[in-house]
Amino acid sequence: MTVPLTLLGLLEREPSHGYDLKRDYDAYFGRSKPLSYGQVYSTLSRLSRDGKVVMDEVGPGEGPDRKRYVITDAGATEVEAWLTEPVEPEPHLQTVLFAKVTLALMLDRSAQAYLDRQRTTHMRRMRELTEIKRSGSLVDALLADHGLFHLEADLRWIDLTASRLDALANEVRR
Amino acid sequence: MSLLTARDVTLSFGSTPALRGADLTVGAGEIVAIMGPSGSGKSTLLHCLAGILVPDQGEIMYDGRRIDTLGETGRSELRRDSFGFVFQFGQLVPELTAEENVALPLLLNGVRRARAIREAREWFPRVGLDGLGHRRTGELSGGQAQRVALARGLVARPRVLFADEPTGSLDSLTGEQVMDLLVESARGEGTTVVVVTHEPRVAAYADREVIVRDGLVHDMAGTAAS
Numbered sequence: 001m002t003v004p005l006t007l008l009g010l011l012e013r014e015p016s017h018g019y020d021l022k023r024d025y026d027a028y029f030g031r032s033k034p035l036s037y038g039q040v041y042s043t044l045s046r047l048s049r050d051g052k053v054v055m056d057e058v059g060p061g062e063g064p065d066r067k068r069y070v071i072t073d074a075g076a077t078e079v080e081a082w083l084t085e086p087v088e089p090e091p092h093l094q095t096v097l098f099a100k101v102t103l104a105l106m107l108d109r110s111a112q113a114y115l116d117r118q119r120t121t122h123m124r125r126m127r128e129l130t131e132i133k134r135s136g137s138l139v140d141a142l143l144a145d146h147g148l149f150h151l152e153a154d155l156r157w158i159d160l161t162a163s164r165l166d167a168l169a170n171e172v173r174r
Numbered sequence: 175m176s177l178l179t180a181r182d183v184t185l186s187f188g189s190t191p192a193l194r195g196a197d198l199t200v201g202a203g204e205i206v207a208i209m210g211p212s213g214s215g216k217s218t219l220l221h222c223l224a225g226i227l228v229p230d231q232g233e234i235m236y237d238g239r240r241i242d243t244l245g246e247t248g249r250s251e252l253r254r255d256s257f258g259f260v261f262q263f264g265q266l267v268p269e270l271t272a273e274e275n276v277a278l279p280l281l282l283n284g285v286r287r288a289r290a291i292r293e294a295r296e297w298f299p300r301v302g303l304d305g306l307g308h309r310r311t312g313e314l315s316g317g318q319a320q321r322v323a324l325a326r327g328l329v330a331r332p333r334v335l336f337a338d339e340p341t342g343s344l345d346s347l348t349g350e351q352v353m354d355l356l357v358e359s360a361r362g363e364g365t366t367v368v369v370v371t372h373e374p375r376v377a378a379y380a381d382r383e384v385i386v387r388d389g390l391v392h393d394m395a396g397t398a399a400s
Contacts, residue, residue: 126377127378130375134357152373156374
């Protein structure tokens, strides 16, 4: 789910060729798992079919392809909604949290506001788990603890990132 | 109904601003966590709410009246009569036994010694320290000492308990036991609690949390997506 929305976000920054999109995606979001060209073009094809992007023909960019992809209003609306919504608090969110913060900064949106919403969503879940712990059995408590420690790790990352937003913005904005 | 309010509170230490127009409302019986990075002003806000520090500007209202305009004596009486405190390192008096420490707020309120000690003793089974009332504070573990500090904070049945990093010096499990007790006792007594913490797991015991950032309070209630 993250790849199409991240590519859309990169397209909101500026219309791009598939080659340039892959390069930027890999540089920021795909360091441990670069996209294949096949994945880039099949994703762009689906986004085009769904009316989120359109193609215009211009000269080639840094790669060989001549088609340049441009985000539509529908695509931009989807990026806006995605960057605004906190995700469900669950373990192993690092990739999607990172993608949202980085894209928000690239697009001059308030990453701080997003992090605050995410923090609130996380804290709400932590309160629920704490209540389960206080009222349930030891088994419930141990399961709740597992969730609580993962959410706490996310929150520590959220706090640290919030204190580094200016520096991160300087690094990812053009 | 709000019991405690900070309105546009500003306070500087020398040329260093700690609070820059902080607003906070705490309802009666509510448990509120104040979070924020080190140096953000969260402890300063707690000290202003508790009448320990006086703001340079702004108002602190408690139970419908301003307390920031009271003199030191008036604020001292208010702290003694209406507020309880728990701090990070317990701050027990080492020359006294555990039960004498718990009895201190009652003694300061003019309760006779025998009655104060009797009421203090009633707290020991409640905080899981049955039979340890005669120990000196140096003979208690960190977790036991903090539970004594909690009993001392609640023994005079304050309307508001202020807790500044109450689990900061404890390991995870002991910290949770202290928070369990704190919340259970506060709910049982209808005590309002303002707890300063940098730990999300501690804040998760509260009804809601606010963040102090650069001397301003950010109320997180309005930031969640529905």
